Amino acid sequence: MRSIGNKDSDCTRWAIFVPLKENLMSSRPVRVRFAPSPTGALHMGGVRTALYNYLFAKQHGGKFLLRIEDTDQTRFVPGAEEYILEALAWCGISPDEGQGVGGPHAPYRQSERKPMYRQYADQLIAAGNAYYAFDTPEDLELVRERAKAAGNPNWQYNSITRTAMKNSMTLPAEDVERRLAAGEPYVIRVKLPRNEEVKFQDRIRGWVSVNTLNLDDKVLLKGDGMPTYHLANVVDDRLMEISHVIRGEEWLPSAPLHILLYRFFGWEAPEFAHLPLLLRPDGNGKLSKRDGDRLGFPVFPLHWVSPETGEVSSGYRERGFLPEAFANMLAFLGWNPGDNRELFSLAELVEAFNLDKVHKAGARFDFEKAKWFNQQFLRALPAAELAQKVAADLTRRGVAVPAPHVLEGACSLLLDRAVFPQDVYENGPYLFHAPHGYDPDMMGKKWTDTSAEHLRVLAQRFATVEPFAAEALESNFKSYLAESGQGFGQLGPVLRLAITGVTVGPSVFETMGLLGKTESLERIESICRAH
């Protein structure tokens, strides 16, 4: 691979004519990755990171990879990886390459790549950019405690303190050899320069600069031989030819370390983009896994039951969200196209997305807006698809699913007041079965001594209406009102109560038309008998 950003005279001359960024973009095929850790359910912030990666890749005709970062074996949670795969699939942002789909750089699970990292750590040691450290966890804990007692709450293993620790920088070479040969446990730490400004250009934040004085000698290879995130992520991104690292802002503080590692390896670093965080709607802090159901909305794409605690968390899918609505909503938490458009299919998002227009500040999540997105998508759904979703909901409730034309009719009648598929039943149970009761409040207000009498006459008249459809029913009803000298407000609500049990909802005549003559007349008779 030819590196572009170098300081040979050719490139300098070049840069006069070609902006650097364009230059980089055209020289490298876009390959991005989403690299979650399977420590539990993937939360919506993670899904958004995956989404942005996916959109960016697709827009540039590149590849979107999924890599599982499971180097911490103590945090393994069964089912988590499957959950991640399923969640991404549900959102429609499946990887082109990676865990679950395979590809030229397999394996994509870091635990299975374990043997590969060692040589890179050795390479760093050989070049003097890393060293062995024999301090036990207990040693470190002790040092930290002492430092804390002495007024330093944040002891770091760095260019100063490492001189007082047990490592290959302080121990005699023979001693190090002996310990290594004896199989004494050790870690490999990066050896950071003492006082150096590390600068890099973040795609979203511009130039970010940190002095190594504030960084520490992070562990690269752990005592169990596994790499830490810092080593694994840099090595894998290099091996997998990742062109852009798009990840959450929580990684920003360690980005300078990663930049340094690329430099130590002599590799060209990918371009970085650190995404703003998703903040909780109430109070302070980032949206966390624990915030979900407590605040009345899901934080996970799919329903999740923790295998350790048995704790159940609700998911957007089960809540009735449409995947494209969920993706649209998520995309707009931190990004927008710059005009006033808000509704985008996934394909349209791919078209419109622009990493440079991602907002810098964290976005506070608003469930009301999320519902609005779903409502918009629900209304745009083809009738048959909506009917299918509603049928599934009815089945879950143990309610008989009506004939297709009736089901679709019910859907179209209730669509305007539904945000989720299940709202069709919740707002109009009477379309699927006779009312289980009558709104007592409205009965008190509208039902009179003569109501039953009028309804029975109406029923007789309705019986003659053929076909039994809204228009004819309504004119029939109105002519009866005129003949009996009543206003709509007197009999209308009563008729509605008879048919639906409540006084709100779509046109009562449309409802009767859908229910059919037999059912409608039966309901009228029922309320009369009962009162």
Added chain:
RNA sequence: GGCCCGUUCGUCUAGCGGUUCAGGACAUCUCCCUUUCACGGAGAAGAUCACGGGUUCGAAUCCCGUACGGGUCACCA
């Protein structure tokens, strides 16, 4: 606490030096439509662009401070 990042209506945001005493969406309120609810339509209210200094003929837009918020400081990612 150190370091890093951020700060435009309640919320998500547009804005990238002048046509903006700041536009859209959600939420809120009013009216119309519907003799119901919702949808839809029209409108209202809502941001002295965190604050203070600069730079400039001119700043929400550039620079510097301050405040506030967030992130991060593990043999976790």
